[in-house]
Amino acid sequence: MHNLFIGELAERLKNRQISSVELTRHFLSRIERFSPALNAFITLTAEQALIDAAAADARLGKGERGPLLGIPLIHKDIFCTDGVKTSCGSRMLDNFVAPYDATVVARLKAAGTVMLGKSNMDEFAMGSSNETSYYGPVKNPWDISKVPGGSSGGSAAATAARLAPLATGTDTGGSIRQPAALTGVTGLKPTYGRVSRYGMIAFASSLDQAGVFARSAADAAAALQVIAGFDPRDSTSVDVPVPDYSAPLSRPLKGLKIGLLREFFDGLEPRNAALIEDALNIFTGLGAETREVSLPHLPLSVPTYYVVAPAECSSNLSRFDGVRFGYRCENPKDLLDLYKRSRGEGFGAEVKRRIMTGTYVLSAGYFDAYYLKAQKARRLITDDFRSAFETVDLLIGPTTPTPAFDIGAKMNDPVLMYLNDIYTIGANLAGLPGVSVPCGFVDSLPMGLQLIGPHFAEAKLLNAAHQYQQATDWHRHAPRGYE
Amino acid sequence: MSLTRQDVEKIAHLARLSITDQEMPVYVSSLSSIVDFVDELSRTDTAGVVPMAHPLDGQHQRLREDAVSESDHHEKYQRNAPAVTAGLYVVPRVIE
């Protein structure tokens, strides 16, 4: 049952071959069995899940139909869930119960999904390995000595381990696509503004975007259909119509122009490069045209990101001050002490490092050299993408430079860790949609193929990913022991 | 560019973060390497480039109608608060 795709599960629910309660119990039992070793969850909501599943069954019983009605899912613990602990992977919010639902959560709830729990993540989504979580690292189901990637590592690992057919995530610099690649699942980061950020705890407001993990592009399309759309509570939510994402999946790719990102291939490890070459051949076989394109400023992505994201996070995280919610230090001797110790003790090392980096690049005397300079570089990178999309429909390349690495391997070298995001950050800086799909294995670990499209080209992106998945079976591979 | 301990102390104070003596050298070195890394930007020619603050560049702010849509839920909201009295959030004395 857990190997079925969402479309297949929905079909069985519709035909009353299974009930949502049965489905929910099945996944809850898998979670009980596998999660302790994976550490994929921060909170389990089993009791509520069964209530919600029963409610979904009642809706189904009345003849109501919906592609996600009765489907269990996991929310990344960055999304506020009314009445449920929302920790953002931080000690700061270990005691925090959100009093409201994020728009993403509310939409999925209304669509009849059943929340099984909240997934583990890098603290405040700051990390590429899930090792910065206050709740400990998440393990990669393909090899528990490896990281699952981050920051949405819990959602990725749980999806890969078949603990749920669907999980939400957020992607600020690759936090959906990179863990999707490292755990062998499909991860979709929509266009900035396509999905509401309301209720998603902010890391870097101009880069954060909600998305999903699923085991196929078709499943991701069904989920995007529900979460996409204008939200008056988010000023950066874009009011453009939401197209049908499912129908165009089956379109043939004949004539699709795919650009191979030259910058992503320079110095790419040969086995990884070979997988991308294979994928290109598949696309050519499907009728697409491929050509090489160059985005000369793309190598500036990582330094640009590591100015912009920390700058915004340093300000976004100022609200965690021990006054209205969250962690407060013991016996503060005065106001300054309350602030410094609540924040010093409530935040972990990487979060503090990024807050300080951001504070530094915005401070008097450094603003122009760093923040403003990075904003200019951001335009150069964005303009590169724009010109590329004048000649091609989609861009293609690897999602990550390497497969999953050992837990602990990069924790002492932040810059080395940051370079993990080298292929994913560009899309965030330019606000573009991207998807990572499994494309093979290196050292028995899954690798991801990344597709990037122009703004609001999710349908085209998912179409290409789906057609690729029709021609390959990489996305059907399950980690050993989780089949 | 390398940051000194004094630089990091100043930043930590601005950001209201307590940093222990043991942690301090780690931050001095890691922040220095990050700043070194992002310094790569300084080698890029950005003359005449207009800064881009947001991916929705060129779009503008939507305006909301002036209407009261929220009601009082302070008891619910204050359940998360570490210290409350008579509806007020309590902090150590604010000295003006």
Add this chain to the structure above:
Amino acid sequence: MRDWEVVIGLEIHAQLATQSKIFSGSATAYGAPPNTQADLVDLAYPGVLPVLNARAVQMAVKFGLAVDATIARRSVFARKNYFYPDLPKGYQISQYELPVVARGSLQVMLDDGAVKTVGITRAHLEEDAGKSLHEGLANASGIDLNRAGTPLLEIVSEPDMRSAKEAVAYMKKIHTLVRYLEICDGNMQEGSFRCDANVSVRPKGEEKLGTRAEIKNLNSFRFVEKAIQYEVARQVELIESGGKVVQETRLYDSDKDETRSMRSKEEANDYRYFPDPDLLPVEIDAKFIEAVHKTLPELPDQKAARFAKDFGLSAYDAGVLSASRELGAYFEAVVAGLSAGHAKLAANWVMGELSSALNRENVDIEHSRVNPPQLTGLLNRIVDETISGKIAKEVFEAMWSEGKPADTIIEAKGLRQITDAGAIEGVIDAVIAANPKQLADYRSGKDKLFGFFVGQVMKATAGKANPAQLNDLLKKKLGGGGHA
């Protein structure tokens, strides 16, 4: 001792009279129980986002148009980062590099009647902070965030004022203007209208500005005047005794009537402004401006000019009567009920008896116990000589306390003026007969005694004799005497 020139610029904070907050749907009403008007956005809960209130933008544009300012077609909200318990997000959303209102100016009438132009550097939108309360809490403060997120228009002047009095005249003019525009209730006790004053001194003739001190949070015209006076004296004394003014933030203590340094707030200020990534640039097109333009009322200066021209009032009277929309409307309603040529009479009464009654009872003109038709009724009795101006004051007091129309009171109290010449003559004759000595003195040249006779006749008629008639008749009867 050198001659010093005082240089003052004001930053006025006007709370905009919107129903809801600038970035949230919470109410802005004053005086609610603590934190009952603070929603998730005002409390800076994790995950929430700001959405801009259209009315706040319209109000800012309205102000800009009223001071002939340039309206920015594109303005940007920025974050001003600092930690303070009344600032829940740890940053204030404000405007920094690109404010909604750019350069404008305002004409201010000074006490001596001279008109001064004060430059307005900019006006920008921002959110107000909450409040820290200390009463009844041992070594702690309580935070009320009801005020957090209330829209503010910060109006920044050029350093054009040269005395505390000029600064107050400018501030009063802005106060008048924002109430005219109905963008701020102007309530200074409730903090709806307050200012920071930048004060410096320099030797007369010197071009270069002296180092300034910023006096924060002045919430009355009197405090503005006193704080600036104190600060000027402090700076002059400091410089003359060989010291140097340091650039700093100071607080005015009204109890001690002095300003003192707020070093705590000053320490390491580095606000790290940057564009708020949760908000996009605000675009204001010609259509938007035109729509706001249509809502502009007659402005105080326009009204004053019209009063002076149409009603023949002095510039001073016209200025006073146009100081608020309500006062101007009251005055115009009174004038409308009078026959032509009596606007000055109406002006005198509105600025005189009516204003003192309002002040005495501390009521707004909208709640005056004598309304415009009632006052017109009274003034018409002066115009048609039913009563004298003096009696009219008595009638006015009775109207105010009893709430009855003038005619009712005049009739009930028998205050109708005596205009029958025969009746007045009879009283004059009796008075003359009773005062032979004074008559003789008067006729021998003691002109001043004319007043004595007037007084005696008025006393005998309980003040009801028509003064002009009495004057003429008395002159005739007394004969001799050379008074005018």
